[in-house]
Amino acid sequence: MTAFEQWCREVTARVRFAPDRAAIKKELTAHYEDSVADFIRVGYDRELAENRALAAMGDAGEVGKGLDRAHSFWLGRLWQLSKWTLLLSAMFAVAFMYEYQWTGMWEELRFVPQPYHQEMELTGLETVMDIPCPEDFTAGIYDYSFQYANFMSPDWNFVSVYLNAYTPCFWMKGPEMDALTAVDSLGNVYTRYSSRPQSIFGGADSGRLNTACIIQITLGEEWPEWIEVKHETAGWSFRLELPEEGGTP
Amino acid sequence: MKLNRKQKIIRNILAVTALLLLTWAVQGFPALTTKQAVEWRVREYGIEEETEILYTSDWDETNRRDVIFRVGEMLGVTNVRKNAWIRTAGDIRLREAQSLTILYQTGRVDPTAILLWCSVDGAVEAECVVNIHGMLNHEVYDETYEIRAAAEGRVFRFPIVPKGTGSPNDHDELAMLWDFQNAADGQSDRDSRHTVTVAVKDVSGNVLETYQEILKRE
Numbered sequence: 001m002t003a004f005e006q007w008c009r010e011v012t013a014r015v016r017f018a019p020d021r022a023a024i025k026k027e028l029t030a031h032y033e034d035s036v037a038d039f040i041r042v043g044y045d046r047e048l049a050e051n052r053a054l055a056a057m058g059d060a061g062e063v064g065k066g067l068d069r070a071h072s073f074w075l076g077r078l079w080q081l082s083k084w085t086l087l088l089s090a091m092f093a094v095a096f097m098y099e100y101q102w103t104g105m106w107e108e109l110r111f112v113p114q115p116y117h118q119e120m121e122l123t124g125l126e127t128v129m130d131i132p133c134p135e136d137f138t139a140g141i142y143d144y145s146f147q148y149a150n151f152m153s154p155d156w157n158f159v160s161v162y163l164n165a166y167t168p169c170f171w172m173k174g175p176e177m178d179a180l181t182a183v184d185s186l187g188n189v190y191t192r193y194s195s196r197p198q199s200i201f202g203g204a205d206s207g208r209l210n211t212a213c214i215i216q217i218t219l220g221e222e223w224p225e226w227i228e229v230k231h232e233t234a235g236w237s238f239r240l241e242l243p244e245e246g247g248t249p
Numbered sequence: 250m251k252l253n254r255k256q257k258i259i260r261n262i263l264a265v266t267a268l269l270l271l272t273w274a275v276q277g278f279p280a281l282t283t284k285q286a287v288e289w290r291v292r293e294y295g296i297e298e299e300t301e302i303l304y305t306s307d308w309d310e311t312n313r314r315d316v317i318f319r320v321g322e323m324l325g326v327t328n329v330r331k332n333a334w335i336r337t338a339g340d341i342r343l344r345e346a347q348s349l350t351i352l353y354q355t356g357r358v359d360p361t362a363i364l365l366w367c368s369v370d371g372a373v374e375a376e377c378v379v380n381i382h383g384m385l386n387h388e389v390y391d392e393t394y395e396i397r398a399a400a401e402g403r404v405f406r407f408p409i410v411p412k413g414t415g416s417p418n419d420h421d422e423l424a425m426l427w428d429f430q431n432a433a434d435g436q437s438d439r440d441s442r443h444t445v446t447v448a449v450k451d452v453s454g455n456v457l458e459t460y461q462e463i464l465k466r467e
Contacts, residue, residue: 072254079254082261089268096272108277140295169292171278176294178340191435208278233343234295 004032004050007060014064017076024067032057111207113147113164131159131240139236141167142175144213149240157219159227161240165204165211174211177202179232182217184224190217197221200229279335286329287316290338296320303366304404305329315354317366317404319346324366326352342434349460351445353433361430365398365405365447369458372449373400377407381425383441390425405449432464441465 001009008028012021032053039049057063133146142165152158165175180202182190190200197220205212217227223242230237252260273279280286288300303324304317312331317324320343327341340355350366363377379394396407409426413419429443441464448459 075254075258079258079261082258082265085265086261086268089265089272093268093272097275140297141292142295172289172293174293176290176340179294231295233341236295 002050004029004054004057007054007057010060011064011067014061015068015071016073017068017071019080020071020076024071028057108208109170111210113205113207113210113212129243131161131242133161134238134240137236137238139231139234140175141169141172142211143167144175144236147212157221157223159217159219159240159242161215161217161229163213163215165213166209167211168209170208172208174204174207175213175234177204177213177215177231179234180215180229181232182227182229184219184227186220186222186224188220188224190227276335279337281334281336283314283316283329283336286336286338287318287327287341290327290341291318291320291325294341304364304402306406315362315364315406317352317364322346324350324352326355326364328355340434347460349447349449349458351447351460351462353430355434361426361433362406362408363396363445365407365449367400367403367405367449369449371451372457373452374398374454375400375405375407375447375449377405378444378446379407379409379429380444380446381429381441382443383425383428385421385425390421392422392425405447407447429464 008025011028012025015021015024035053035056036046036049039052040046044052129151131149131151133149136143136145138144145164145166147162147164149159149161152160167174178192180192180200182198182200184190184198188198190198192200192202197218199218201216203214203216205214215229217229219227223244226239226241228237228239280289283305284300284302287302291300298321301319302316303319304315306315308314308331314329314331316327316329316338318327319325322345323343324346325341325343328339330337330339342353342355344350344352346366346368348368352364352366354361354364363379365375365377367375375398377394377396377398379396381390381392381394383390392412394409394412396409398405398407409429411419411422411426413422425441428441432441432443443464444461445464446459446461448456450456
């Protein structure tokens with residue numbers, strides 16, 4: 001082992017972040033060899049040039065201490081940790097993105113409810129009469145806006161209400177609509193899965209920010225003046241004023 | 250541009266964050282903890298009040314657990330499912346909190362368990378009698394289950410184990426247990442009348458309080 005190699009080993013031993021030692025050694029060697037070449041160029045023989053160059057490199061202990069400060073152990077460890085975490089995250093992401101479809105996320109986020117009455121016109125469904133919609137309202141994290149309410153058919157006595165729900169909480173799905181009940185002006189109570197003619201059903205076509213909600217109410221034989229729909233858990237309610245039987249709203 | 254070590258660390262942290270956010274997004278922004286899944290589900294029901302988790306059962310063999318929580322004056326129960334790091338809460342059932350509150354499991358296809366939230370001091374064991382009664386194939390079906398349970402904190406858990414003996418009639422029992430589950434959710438489509446009676450006892454076996462409720466098609 002040459003004197004320089006011995007010096008170099010002493011210096012790098014003081015650098016606690018071991019992965020940097022090879023690079024430090026390479027840099028010191030390059031610097032030393034440049035220095036030796038300079039001394040030879042001005043007339044020194046090789047041995048003397050090496051001695052002078054080594055002396056010019058300084059005290060191994062002091063140089064090592066300085067390099068240890070420059071190559072911070074904890075910063076180095078943190079850098080290594082960040083590299084491994086990045087690699088693991090990339091593997092994790094690839095594994096999950098390979099299995100799932102990309103398009104679903106964008107479709108849910110970009111989801112904009114379509115106007116239902118236009119859809120019904122397209123499908124040729126008969127709208128017997130429109131019902132004036134109540135005012136829009138806010139409940140929980142959702143802003144509800146009415147889109148359309150109508151009778152689907154006089155034979156079915158079937159009322160449909162379409163409303164849109166908006167929330168900025170993109171991580172949540174649309175509002176849960178299965179907790180609806182209703183009462184009408186005749187005192188009838190409408191529940192889900194009811195064995196009586198009067199029943200109410202709520203559903204939602206879930207987007208992330210916007211959700212299209214539908215409420216379908218099956219009336220009894222007698223036509224009430226109004227129906228009050230209530231969401232049992234959220235607490236919101238609205239009243240639909242129905243037109244006279246056979247009349248216009 | 251050559252980055253120094255500090256800049257590389259910042260770059261890597263940002264890249265990790267972006268990758269994890271992207272992974273979360275393509276999964277449909279799922280909840281990551283049981284508490285988070287329940288809280289989000291409660292919000293989806295339009296409830297803004299704070300959700301306090303009172304009880305979580307252990308994960309069962311189908312990676313599901315029951316969760317009892319409180320929102321305002323109401324007690325709720327839901328079922329949280331685990332799929333790798335994703336947690337999903339099912340439907341919730343809310344009931345007004347009483348000294349003895351019966352909570353029916355949600356999200357089950359198989360025979361169910363009944364959960365009892367008990368705020369009676371000194372109750373260490375409880376007994377539950379479930380009578381399943383209804384019409385099945387034009388005949389009266391009647392079966393009773395007696396279940397005992399020890400307290401898990403303030404919760405008693407009564408699993409209903411089918412009495413099936415391997416005969417074809419076992420399907421009747423499962424059908425009626427399924428109806429019981431539906432009746433608890435107000436969805437029964439049979440002429441049935443199921444009765445649940447609970448009694449909580451102290452260490453000496455003295456009955457501290459009893460409660461009965463009937464699940465019947467309206």
